[in-house]
Amino acid sequence: MQRYVLALDQGTTSSRAIVFGHDGSMVASAQQEFEQLLPLPGHVEHDPEAIWSSQLAVARQALRNAQIAPRQVAAIGIANQRETTILWERDSGRPVGNAIVWQSRITAPICEQLRTQGVNDVVRAKTGLLIDPYFSGTKIKYLLDQNDGLRKRARQGEVLFGTVESFLIWRLTGGRRHITDVSNASRTLLFNIHTLQWDEELLQMLDIPAAMLPEVVSSSEIYGETEAEWFGHRIPIAGAAGDQQAATFGQACFTPGSAKNTYGTGCFLLLNTGDKPVVSHNNLLTTVGWQLRGETTYCLEGAVFVAGAVVQWLRDGLKIIEKSEDVEALAAEVPHNEGVYLVPAFVGLGAPHWDPYARGAIFGLTRGTTRGHIARAALESMAFQTRDLIEAMQRDSAVPVQELKVDGGASNNDALMQFQADILDVPVLRPVVSETTALGAAYLAGLAVGYWTNTEEVTRNWVLDKQFRPVLEAASRESMYRQWQQAVERTKGWHAPPP
Numbered sequence: 001m002q003r004y005v006l007a008l009d010q011g012t013t014s015s016r017a018i019v020f021g022h023d024g025s026m027v028a029s030a031q032q033e034f035e036q037l038l039p040l041p042g043h044v045e046h047d048p049e050a051i052w053s054s055q056l057a058v059a060r061q062a063l064r065n066a067q068i069a070p071r072q073v074a075a076i077g078i079a080n081q082r083e084t085t086i087l088w089e090r091d092s093g094r095p096v097g098n099a100i101v102w103q104s105r106i107t108a109p110i111c112e113q114l115r116t117q118g119v120n121d122v123v124r125a126k127t128g129l130l131i132d133p134y135f136s137g138t139k140i141k142y143l144l145d146q147n148d149g150l151r152k153r154a155r156q157g158e159v160l161f162g163t164v165e166s167f168l169i170w171r172l173t174g175g176r177r178h179i180t181d182v183s184n185a186s187r188t189l190l191f192n193i194h195t196l197q198w199d200e201e202l203l204q205m206l207d208i209p210a211a212m213l214p215e216v217v218s219s220s221e222i223y224g225e226t227e228a229e230w231f232g233h234r235i236p237i238a239g240a241a242g243d244q245q246a247a248t249f250g251q252a253c254f255t256p257g258s259a260k261n262t263y264g265t266g267c268f269l270l271l272n273t274g275d276k277p278v279v280s281h282n283n284l285l286t287t288v289g290w291q292l293r294g295e296t297t298y299c300l301e302g303a304v305f306v307a308g309a310v311v312q313w314l315r316d317g318l319k320i321i322e323k324s325e326d327v328e329a330l331a332a333e334v335p336h337n338e339g340v341y342l343v344p345a346f347v348g349l350g351a352p353h354w355d356p357y358a359r360g361a362i363f364g365l366t367r368g369t370t371r372g373h374i375a376r377a378a379l380e381s382m383a384f385q386t387r388d389l390i391e392a393m394q395r396d397s398a399v400p401v402q403e404l405k406v407d408g409g410a411s412n413n414d415a416l417m418q419f420q421a422d423i424l425d426v427p428v429l430r431p432v433v434s435e436t437t438a439l440g441a442a443y444l445a446g447l448a449v450g451y452w453t454n455t456e457e458v459t460r461n462w463v464l465d466k467q468f469r470p471v472l473e474a475a476s477r478e479s480m481y482r483q484w485q486q487a488v489e490r491t492k493g494w495h496a497p498p499p
Helices: 048-066 108-116 120-127 136-145 148-155 164-172 200-206 243-250 309-316 324-331 371-397 414-424 436-448 455-461 474-491
Strands: 004-010 014-020 026-033 037-040 043-046 073-080 086-089 159-162 179-181 215-217 220-225 236-242 259-263 267-274 285-292 295-304 341-343 361-363 404-407 428-431 464-468
Touching (some): 004 164, 004 436, 014 048, 026 048, 043 048, 048 164, 073 164, 086 164, 108 120, 108 136, 120 200, 136 148, 136 200, 159 164, 164 236, 179 236, 220 436, 236 243, 243 259, 243 267, 243 285, 243 436, 267 285, 295 371, 309 324, 324 371, 341 371, 371 474, 414 428, 436 455
Parallel strands (some): 004 073, 073 236, 179 215, 259 404
Antiparallel strands (some): 004 014, 014 026, 037 043, 086 159, 259 267, 428 464
């Protein structure tokens, strides 16, 4: 009987499921978008039930599309949008409210208060993170602060916290496992990346009861089995990682110094730093990459909050394209940006700026500006933001990035990838399987059950689809980048609260 691995890739704007074969190729997939809830400017929520129902639906659909029986699935691996925070009742499994999404700036005032207390250095030393609304800890505090009774119930273990993979595993196992892997735990502001445990001082700082936290496990081990009702057969759940760590694993970035960039809703650049965390002096994050067979790998990370989501804005907000795929042709209508720069700081700026009060803007508009210029500027913003990250990362690591592996939906845009190579002045490498987030989750699960033997086997599965080499002249490259930097500076502090 031929066997496969099923990856659940629960993203910010859609849930997808992909069936992979032993050679790492995609056998079948299914995807479903779900609603983005925007109750306030800069605030983003999801309905946890929509996350669950869409993820279960696409998992079942992917198996049907692959025309395989559930008993042929060796294991399930899960990759998830990170930092997104869900609270639910232990007894009923029902969420107590909407999920606060990683993009949300709703906890900016809490972060401001923490910074004035002078705890940023303590947080940075223990977690590798900065105090920012991005991370889960302040989101938990915000939700508990909204309801006096909720914190009391959390102390009694009646209300549980989890990031999305934790919630999905809880549901899939019928409430038997309340767990999170080390990579997701390292994004909460509550986890000590040196001891690899929840940190009591950080919990007290945010007034978060330890009783509501999940058990921390490795990224690759058998966590439990799905309830038979979900697929008609119990399937081992054996791998989990935050989406960006999973993508780094799926790109076979196993050696220190190897880097990848994922173009999804946001843009995320990770550099493998080996078995020891590297402290950033340039506003990057130090994070756990994964834990495999007792060994922990760390990464430096730069996070951009809005990348591919800017294309959705062109589609749903400006309505200048009907489908996201139309953006490439629209941008190609003009040969140059003609001085038009779009900074998509819709929910503030992430690394290396960390300004929750920045807001999006378009600069350089003239009477000659067309939809094509705006589309081109939107695409180019992904490449410019990636260079911001590369510049900071090279200063931290003191090792020049020789090449960049890319993945995610926008990496399939040849024009964007060529511009990325041009603006970085390094080759950009796109693999045959660009959905490396799901692939990484599949590898982590498959390694746990012996479907794959070791990471060398994973490395052999990585196959180049296309390489993009820089051709832009240095003077043009640097001139465009300087204008981009000027545009970014002018978006900062735009939505700052009154003194």
